[in-house]
Amino acid sequence: MKRRIFVKLGILSSISTSLYAKEKNSVRFYKTFSQALLIPPLAQYNVLKDGTKEFNLNLQEGEVSFLQGAKTKTYGINGNFLGPTIKVEKNDTLKINVKNSLKEESVIHWHGLHLEGHNDGGPNRSIKKNTSWSTTFKIQQRAATYWYHPHTHEKTGAQTYKGLAGLFIIEDEDSKKANLPKEYGIDDIPLIIQDRRFDKNANFVYKYSMHDEMMGVKGKVFLVNGVNAPYVDVSPKTIRLRILNGSNARFYSLVFSNIQDFYQIAGDASFLEKPLKIKKLLLAPGERAEILVDLSTLKNTSIYLGDSLSNKALIKINIKNENKQNFILPSRLTTIHEYSNIRKEKALRIRNFSLDMRMMWMGINGKQMDMSYINEKIILGETEIWRIKNNNEMPHPFHIHGCSFKVLSRNNKGIFPNETALKDTVVVYGEETLDLLVQFNYKASKEYPFMYHCHILEHEDAGMMGQFTVEEA
Ligand SMILES: [Cu+2]
Known part of the structure; x- marks a missing residue:
């Protein structure tokens, strides 16, 4: 099983290169991972x-x-x-x-x-x-x-x-x-993951069909920090990756080709209290995660970070032929005190949002984004429950401006273990209702209101967005 996935990631990424090379055109991919x-x-x-x-x-x-x-x-x-x-x-x-x-x-x-x-x-x-x-x-x-x-x-x-x-x-x-890798670009490496479509002349191909409008624009060419199928050389040690899903619409389930464990240490807007051991990391558009990957036993070899949803390798990680460096994983990273003093029995205002999608129409609470309309008025400093209901099958990453929230429950049940960090963007799966605990501590006037919206950018642009003010009582 392990070997099969490894091979799959390697082979698939090469296939896409050769397909393009067959076109009667001088435009072609660079050699993969070169x-x-x-x-x-x-x-x-x-x-x-x-x-x-x-x-x-x-x-x-x-x-x-x-x-x-x-x-x-x-x-x-x-x-x-x-x-x-x-x-x-x-x-x-x-x-x-x-x-x-x-x-x-x-x-x-x-x-x-x-x-x-x-x-x-x-x-x-x-x-x-x-x-x-x-x-x-x-x-x-x-x-x-x-x-x-x-x-x-x-x-x-x-x-x-x-x-x-x-x-x-x-x-x-x-x-x-915190005892964490901190050398930017060396062992603390940012990865902005995006997908693109190109025409035969290498122009970007953006939205052109009803399908793009409804499902969001997805491409089969993956870029990491603006490079297709890049490689990075690192020392045999634990490295930190700061990963942003900067794609318009594509979700990624990130895995390493050797199926090794890694630790998520941060979500969108804070550390997790403790490193969380995982094998797969799901990131929706707009979401971020920081992970630690132990490469100390892999000197003089290479692994890939790939996406198990598309079965593509995104980046090749070459581990240098150097002496390995040991690392002691921190047992604790922070204490998240935000929202901890909210008593469950205290009546909090519940604000309901339904994510609505019909043929060639999308909005929130039955309304499309209208710049001249303030959808919600929030009182400064108040904590509320935002109940987000997804009425269709397609998952939507819901983002709120001007705050960090805590995910309380999914369909009245528990949340994913890596959602315990503070967040600002969260996936609402099909037919699911999410409760978020959210406090607004920054003002926003009707001239410059905050937004809440789906972070599939084609959905946002098509109207799955609303505006809110934050003002003193
Ligand atoms: Cu959406």
């Missing part, structure tokens, strides 16, 4: 007089040779595709200047961040072409791997597909004192 993984650079910043860290992000057009023999037209942030990793610490104050050098409006949303609505980028905060937007806010949340991406009205899917996205890493006391 290109090195790119590590998004850490974003540079200026320190202002008051200590504020000032970042400059430029949304720009670019070109990338994802395939051999042609260039793909892309979008990127301070580069051709994707953006730099913003790495900051809790209590830092940031000023981020976002310049839009594209030929269309755009905006950047800080996914998972705790900040007031006017500091976040949503569809109401459009940055017109050739203009800039500056936002200043303080980091007031836990260490985890967050990200940023466009949230442009009805164009989030298309703009993310072209390449607008980047990681946003926050460190705090827990993460700094």
